Amino acid sequence: MPNPAKSLALVIPLAVAMTWVIGREPDSGTLSPSTLNADEEILFYPTYGRFDEQAQVWRFDVHGKVFEPEDGSFKRALLIATLKSSMRGNVEIDKDAFLSDRIRPFLVDNERGKSVTIDVAGNQFAAGVSAANGHFRRSLVCDAAGLGVGPQDIGAPQSRVLTFTAVLPSRDSRSFNGRIHLIAPRGVSLISDIDDTIKHSQVTDRSELLQNTFTRAFRAVDGMPELYADLADVGVAFHYVSGSPWQLYPPLQAFFSDQGFPQGTYHLKYFRLTDSSGLGLLSSQRATKLAAIEPLLDSFPDRRFILLGDSGEHDPEIYGQLARDYPDQIAGIFIRNVTASDRMDGRFQTAFEQVPADRWRLFDDASQIRDVVIDLAK
Template identity: 40%
Template sequence: MIPPDRYEESFVSILAEEESVYLYPTAGHWDEQEGHWVASIHGWIFRPLEEHTRRARFLKLFRKSLGIRRKEVTENFLRRAEPFLVECLERRVLRIELGGERYTLDPSGHNGHFHSEILIPPAIAGTPQAPRRVEYSLVLVAGDRRVLRGTIHLLPPRGVSVVSDIDDTLKVSEVASKRRLLANTFIHEFRPVEGMERLLREWGERGASLHYVSSTPWQLYDELTDFFERLELPGGTFHLKKFRWRDRSFFDLLASPKRTKRKVLEPLFNAFPERRFVLLGDSAEKDPEIYAQLAADYPQQVAAILIRDLDGATAEAKRYRKAFKGLPEERFRVFHDTVELGGFELPRVEG
């Protein structure tokens, strides 16, 4: 974990004009024993492919690899393909500023992503009362007028967190069909699952913190957040999939998140052992099975599981009986329309 530092500028990489950095929204938890916040920082540093011929070649390869025909190349596809036609920058050391203090982050990895945990003293961010957000900015060299900011959601030890899948839970993706999934991801306009945005807005207004999970690559983060803003969904942390041309992650670009979803969610449970979690997902992939196992492993934290069924099945279906065996009926619900969740109440948290 990284405390505020006083390192010399020579330790820090200079961000060139053609280089870009994304700073993704993350969460911070209160360390009662040490009396400070522990917050994660996650970002991605990259630069576009400069040579026009090389970019055109990569774009063609990308399109063919996805099985998208030339006549299907839309403005949406060209815009969404752009973040994939980049060079990820390795071993870059960046510095951020938060509340007047500076932190030198850990170097970026081979995929351009960098992760650090920083210590935020209460003099900067206060003590835990209610969920709040703090902003930090990337420290740039003199004369660089770019403003690059990130957000940390500081969550008190006790409270309600809603973990929501995105594909076919909030956004129509049709993951059961690879062809339609690719079209909905790269070609068509994003479409909301009717009623879900109202539900999440209502929960956000009641004080729930949101954590959005998807097998969508981080390269489409801007597209997703634009879509979320149009729907006026509550802000929250995002947990997407890392992708790089040069490794095998290309071959499971939009593969099922069965393994990755648990890997993403367990750190949340471990960082917030006193929070109550509502797990929201759908039947298209393995959400019922993943969530049921998490409920078995973290019985004091998983308060409810809500599954949007896409095939007309009820909670009595064989799949759900098997997945939720041993779980009290009041802790899971299978629904087809958000109207069916009208009587659902977020868990109450004392203190």
């Protein structure tokens, strides 16, 4: 059974750091537009919605960031210095080698105190007020008729994703759009790590990690785009959970789209250059991943989950803990073997203690698990 005290301890720090409002009914009438200046932008992150069968309503989050684009030399130098320090060694990379789409999101000016209003299927909602890091987040509620989608409609691909737009002042002709993945109460979901699971990163080599993240084109792990596309074809919902910072969402999303990975929700890490955690910018955080995954499992008690990760950092330990805490929901665990490990190694015996042996496996190539994963999804 889930440990409520543990879950609460993990979630509270995140809730305090963010603007988080408990679910509510649609706001009546027309709300004031978002308080956005002409030189500021909104980036929405994809979230999920769940159908509350008892109340007959959809409950969903809206999450985004308000920022002013910036490319200042001081921030650029600070970021590069922070990245090199985080590698714990001398890494010689010319400042001009950093790809603009990777480094620019870290250089923006985060805008705090900005209220955001959105329009979802003709319903206007107050979506929150941006915090010091520019992020805003709010939990909202709307009945099925208001969204025009009932749980019976989720089987149709065109009904799974609900798009919405920011409500802006009448003089502002720009458009900032987001999406909510409406997920049925029952079915199969895939929770996937990103680095070294579906994208080559070499997390265990800090110098290579820096270069693969900021100076080289992203590369997909062979066979994973095809496997995920096959899973999407049989109706699996996707949640991408990573220790990578939210600033990398735009290039990651573009890479996923280019490679054919299915759309899904993203669950990344909060980071600011002013944070004392700067040296851990590219490190995976066990507590961060658990705080992202446990609410998913709690939100969909009747869905079954497949967990995919790698052996480079803490995925075996995280997934093993989840399998013990949620034994009826975790259908299978698949760990990409990037450390040349053996299944009988003490690490895995400890990580998967009390987890049935047929519930988890190591793999080197996607072809080794394709049939098993597809069968679980069906």
